[in-house]
Structure formats: C-alpha cells, structure tokens
Amino acid sequence: MTAGNSSRQETADAELARPHRIVPAANAASAGVLIDGVTHRFAAPGGREITAIRDVTIEIPAEGFTAGVGPSGCGKSTLLNLISGLMKPTEGRVIVRDAEVTDVRGDIGYMPARDALLPWRTVIGNVEFALEMQGAHSSKRRSDMARTMIEAVGLGGFENYFPHALSHGMRQRTAIARTFITNPDIMLLDEPFSALDAQTRVHVQNLFLSMWERARHTVVLITHDVMEAVALADRVVVFSSAPGTVKAAYDIAFPRPRVVENLLFNEPRFREYLKQIWSDLGDD
C-alpha cells in the first residue's frame, strides 16, 4: 500500500471510529414505539411534585435493539412503565405499533433486574406460566413449547428444579426463556443482567443476543452498564440526570450476529463509543 493509500485508509478508519451523534426523530411511521414529547410527574411527599422525565422524544425502530443509559433516578424505569401502559404520561403520548398506549398491553414482555420467578413453581412451571397468562395453547402444547425453550437456553435437565436450587445465571436464563416463549412484539428489559457476575453476564448476554437476532422483537434495554449498551444495541440513548431528558443518541454500527467478547477485545471502535458516552454521562 502506498503512503497516500494508507493515509486515506487512516482517515476512513478515524471517521468510522468517531461515534456519530444522531437526533432521535419523531416519526411514527417507522417506529415500533414512539415516545412523543413525554413529560411525567409524580406526587411527592409534602404535596410537592417531582418531574421524573421531561420532554422526551425517542423513536424506537420496530426491528431494532435500543438501549437507554443514564444516572440513577433519571426516569429510566418510569419510561418502561409508560411504554408498557402501567402508567399514563402527564404530558405527551406513547405510541406502540401506531396506536396510542392507553392501557396495559398484552403483547409486551417485561424482564426486570431481579428475575421475579415464582418460587413455588419449577423451571418448567415458570416458563409455562407466561403461556398460561396468555390463555394460549393446550397444556400439552404449553409443556412441549416450554421444554424446547428450556433446551434453547441450556437448561435441559433442570426442568423440575425450583428457583431456590438454581444459580443466578440459571435463574436469569429461565427468565429469558419465559420472556421469549410468548414471542412478544416488544421486550422491555430493566437492567436484566445487572445482578450477574462479569463472566456469567457475558454468557447470558450472548444467549439473549443469539435468541433476539433470530426473532428481532422490538427491544428496549435499560442498563447502567455502558459496555453492555454498546455491545448489544443498535442505538444507545443517553439520558441526563433527573429530570431525565435525552442528552444524546448514537447508532452503533457493528454488524450482526455479534459476540460480546469479540467486540470487547477486537473492535477498536468499541472504545470510542464508550469514551463518548462516558463523557456525555460525566458532563452532568
């Protein structure tokens, strides 16, 4: 390669390495979820009000993986509650699949940080429970589907274990099976991997990624872990401290399928995204 070529290559590499800040647009047509000018306030002790999020507009693509990062208390969980219909925004609208959210929706899968498995049900009982809640399928069919899903998350042989007899990682894999089995249009994940040790976390993240890359549900992942956001998502939205507003957003251009540790160890642009997002968060 000549000197000229190599300097052109370096310029191109530098350009790729620079995280591109994007403006999240309000475009209902292409969005799986549109958060449109949403402000949410809660009543606080002493008759006061607290503004949890302020004037937030985010377009969440239907087949995309969107992650939200931001300081504690900036309204991230509130945002998920608004998307799921558990709460109604004080101002603005939440639109899911072209319809304004006015009530709890049945087509949304929600995975909280703590696995929230039912302690009196076995692994298979917990996974079947999601289908029972939908009133879907015969009990034989539910059981067959649950067994297949339990195999897929690597828990074959543990079907009849109760949650107390499982490790954290196994419980979280059961929760993943339970979230995927109903094939929800939209998955809301509130720090789902945060309780796992670093090594198990990467295993479970890869499992989640490989299942999602096949199914391509609309995913909204809330996390404190910037590395997790960049490794998993197509778009990372950075929130300011309370009351949460959208501070920045980045499209993450890594190809799929992704393997988390390959990005961590081999992808030079990974560090650039981390630096930029850390600096956004640090500015607060």
Ligand SMILES: Nc1ncnc2c1ncn2[C@@H]1O[C@H](COP(=O)(O)OP(=O)(O)OP(=O)(O)O)[C@@H](O)[C@H]1O
């Ligand atoms: N049900 C509620 N009633 C009153 N205030 C609430 C309620 N839920 C949340 N809040 C307030 O709204 C603000 C945002 O809370 P939220 O749980 O959405 O933050 P978060 O970004 O998810 O924080 P963390 O990262 O710590 O989970 C906080 O000040 C909190 O006290």
Ligand SMILES: [Mg+2]
């Ligand atoms: Mg939260």
